Amino acid sequence: MIGLSAALAFTPPKAPTVDKFMESFSRKIERSFGELDRAQEDSLTKKQVREITRMVYQRIDLAATKAEEGNAYLQVLLHGSAEEMLELRIEETKPEDLREIAEKLDIGVKRLKYAFFIASTSPAWRPHMATLKHLESKTLKAFGDYHSAVKGLADTLPHFLESNCPVDFDLEKIDNALSEPMVEHPSWVNTGEDFAKWIKGMKG
Numbered sequence: 001m002i003g004l005s006a007a008l009a010f011t012p013p014k015a016p017t018v019d020k021f022m023e024s025f026s027r028k029i030e031r032s033f034g035e036l037d038r039a040q041e042d043s044l045t046k047k048q049v050r051e052i053t054r055m056v057y058q059r060i061d062l063a064a065t066k067a068e069e070g071n072a073y074l075q076v077l078l079h080g081s082a083e084e085m086l087e088l089r090i091e092e093t094k095p096e097d098l099r100e101i102a103e104k105l106d107i108g109v110k111r112l113k114y115a116f117f118i119a120s121t122s123p124a125w126r127p128h129m130a131t132l133k134h135l136e137s138k139t140l141k142a143f144g145d146y147h148s149a150v151k152g153l154a155d156t157l158p159h160f161l162e163s164n165c166p167v168d169f170d171l172e173k174i175d176n177a178l179s180e181p182m183v184e185h186p187s188w189v190n191t192g193e194d195f196a197k198w199i200k201g202m203k204g
Contacts, residue, residue, distance in 0.1 A: 006068055007073040007076045008088070010073045012093075012150065014101075015097065015100040018101050022108025022111060022112070022143075026114070028052075029056070029112065029118075030118045042124055043127050044124045059139070059142075063143045063145070064145070064146075067145035069149075070149030073153060077157070090160055091161065093157060095154050095157045095161070098153050101154075105146060109140065109144055113140065119132055
């Protein structure tokens with residue numbers, strides 16, 4: 001099985017939830033130096049930095065998990081067996097919802113970039129700049145991967161969902177297309193007839 005358990009675990013949150021989460025996260029970064037230890041004047045204490053690091057890593061782990069699940073879902077779509085495809089219950093996932101989530105994630109990543117920039121200009125972070133840059137790199141990668149996974153699903157899923165239009169196949173052209181190395185399809189789809197069965201099977 002091609003990561004089926006991870007794929008089945010992929011349950012994207014609603015777009016408004018993603019938007020609030022990303023906004024809250026960026027604010028925590030931007031205002032992380034808002035309450036300073038007076039004894040340290042303008043610098044964050046080591047304890048504060050540890051707390052911020054813990055908070056950031058919790059969110060990094062969440063984004064990394066969602067990215068892994070989303071990519072597993074996409075791999076099952078592209079390369080899974082008929083049985084694995086059925087287990088995904090793709091009809092319950094709406095591409096328009098995924099597109100909206102991807103949009104919120106894209107906006108959120110831009111907010112995070114700005115938040116880390118603001119933090120980097122504060123004297124509070126100056127003694128801990130290496131830690132801040134490390135957190136920035138890890139955060140942007142994790143949430144960038146999450147965005148890419150959701151966008152990939154949003155772009156791919158419509159090709160597997162039922163359409164009101166009848167589907168006709170030019171088997172000879174499909175045979176030729178399947179021979180191209182850049183054309184992705186499940187490993188068991190080797191001929192135009194296989195492709196037709198695959199698509200019609202997805203349409204019920």
